[in-house]
Amino acid sequence: MDKSLLQNIKEQENIEYMSKVLVNHLQVNKLNTAIYTVGVQNDSLSKSRYHFSKNLSNEEVTLNHGLAETLQVKVGEKIEIENKSYVVKEVLPDIEAGGSAPDILVLSEGAVKQHVYEKTGKYNEATYVLIKAKANADVLALSSQIHKIDKELRIDIAEEDEFLKSNLASLHIFIVVLSVLILIITSLLLMSNFEVFLYKYKSQFAIMRSMGATTKQMFKVIFIQCSVINLFGGIFGLLLAVISNRFLQSWLEHLFDFQINSMSFDFKIAIVTMICSIFFIELFMLYPSYRSSKILPVKLMRENEESDFSNKKTRSIMGEFLLISSIFLTVLGGFVANTGDMQAIVIVIGSIFLVLGVYVLFLIYLSSILELCLPMMKKIFGRNTFVAIKNVIPQVRKNTFVILMISTMMVIVVFGSTIFKTMQKNNERYLKREFPTHIVVENRLNNDLTITSPHIQNIFKEISSIKGASTISTNSLAELKQGKNYITFDYNLGDLKEMEKQGLLPEVPANLENSIIVTEELAGRYKLHVGDIVQLGLFSEQEQKVRATSKVEVGLIVNELPNSPSVLMDWSNVTYKQDYTVLERAFISSNNERETLEQLKKLKGQYPQLKISSYTQSLKQSNLMFQ
Helix, strand or coil, X not given: CCHHHHHHHHCCCCEEEEEEEEEXXXXXXXXXXXXXXXXXXXXXHHHHHHCCCXXXXXXXXEEEHHHHHHHCCCCCCEEEECCEEEEEEEEECCCHHHCCCCCCEEEEHHHHHHXXXXXXXXCCCCCEEEEEECCCCCHHHHHHXXXXXXXXXXXXXXXXXXXXXXXXXXXXXXXXXXXXXXXXXXXHHHHHHHHHHHHHHHHHHHHHHHCCCCHHHHHHHXXXXXXXXXXXXXXXXXXXXXXXXXXXXXXXXXXXXXXXXXXXXXXXXXXXXHHXXXXXXXXXXXXXXXXXXXXXXXXXXXXXXXXXCCCHHHHHHHHHHHHHHHHHHHHHHHHHCCCHHHHHHHHHHHHHHHHHXXXXXXXXXXXXXXXXXXXXXXXXXXXXXXXHHHHHHHHHHHHHHHXXXXXXXXXXXXXXXXXXXXXXXXXXXXXXXXCCCCEEEEXXXXXXXXXXXXXXXXXXXXXXXXXXXXXXXXXEEEEEEECCEEEEEEEEEECHHHHHHHCCCCCCCCCCCCEEEXXXXXXXXXXXXXXXXXXXXXXXXXXXEEEEEEEEEEEEEECCCXXXXXXXXXXXXXXXXXXXXXXXXXXXXXXXXXXXXHHHHHHHHHCCCEEEEEHHHHHHHHHHHHC
């Protein structure tokens, strides 16, 4: 990406800011192999994407724990990259919670740019850019605008991943509903406090009216008292917000070990919010108090002790309407609007209507429900409970708020745990896709010819706890003839018979040398069927054209293949074993996972380039995020 392209992208209206990233493969001297390397800027976007926290200079490097272990280096020590010395600034934990992750070197943008210049004689600005869109921006529309700048650009949106999108949708629902429930609790707390406030004031109003106080005198008293309470409450709230912003943020960062983008405290918005809050609360306190000040003392005392609900019929109709609407919206979301965001939005609105409807009806019918239950409570729990409940009924209006607050908090707990359990299950599904078997052994070096499939299979056979093991190669590209043209696809070589025994594949074809296994996605795109004979080819670097190699039979079509290639062939198909085709992964089934891992750790001492991951360990680390 050159400067003009980056400038055109930056000028788009809905981009808040963007960060350049240079991607390359740099040679680590000690390993004599190229490692995936990124050159980044020291900003929040890059730190969020690559999970590092410390700023990098041109002489510093950050790397993952597995690679640091292989190189036997720690923070502060030096490593040689492309014959240049770099100090290890930070060692990142291997993200086993997301499955098997590749090794990575993180350098400053300037350092990688210099390496690229030394190799090519050109200064590359970026391989890709990380973009943060403005709040409420249409991300899809923005990606379309960027794509119009250059049709060759590939644009990835974070939410497009199936599991990420599912978890983000669940989290979005949780945040929306939680916000509504917190607002309800806050309202209930305010109303409860107002009830106590008014109850005490009405008693004082009755006494002052009986002593001859006028309405005007009483209003002055009410106004001064309410103003003092609200003013001090508002100032205290503002001071608490300032202190929280300045000190609580850094404490939370340290407590939960994550970084928050620092933002300056906006005093204008805070003061306006405080004034508006004081004004509305003042109205809530003044209006019923002033209204009560006009009522005769005897009537005021009687109303203060009674618990009738005004507009009972209207409230009852409104509650029933909310309940019926919630049922309708839930059914609509479950069976009609069953696509993506629309379904989630409809169900969330239905859930909110259900909660509000129950709360409205609860306030009206609680007394009647308690009176109906009194005989049963007397029989089951005795006279003491009967007397206690009977005494609560006259004051049900005041006690209702406490009950509603407790029930709302219970709803938050149940709803929150359900949402997080859903996200946890989504994560388990993702890990199962990343781990076809419970143990995966990965070759870190992409040019390592010392470990071959037969060699490592012999090693695995010596470990008694291993029930079965299959290997798969690095990704390669081949060509599929469609009419007069060739279509490029990616493929792996693997132990098909072993994969069948492990249950990773259904019954494989008998003639492995001349058969291929394809995914449903590829078969559907090019209309391939089991038994079809197709012409394959390989691109020749010398001739700079596709060279026909052999005709093979489509032996099997499956939904998804181990390691996620489009096509899988057997190792015996030597025609497609290219110079750079090496062992990448081994999938191990075990009778005793712990014992197998212990044995494989000894193997790692002999072959430090091997990376050993297990589904159980990754799942355990992943579940820590939900505890």
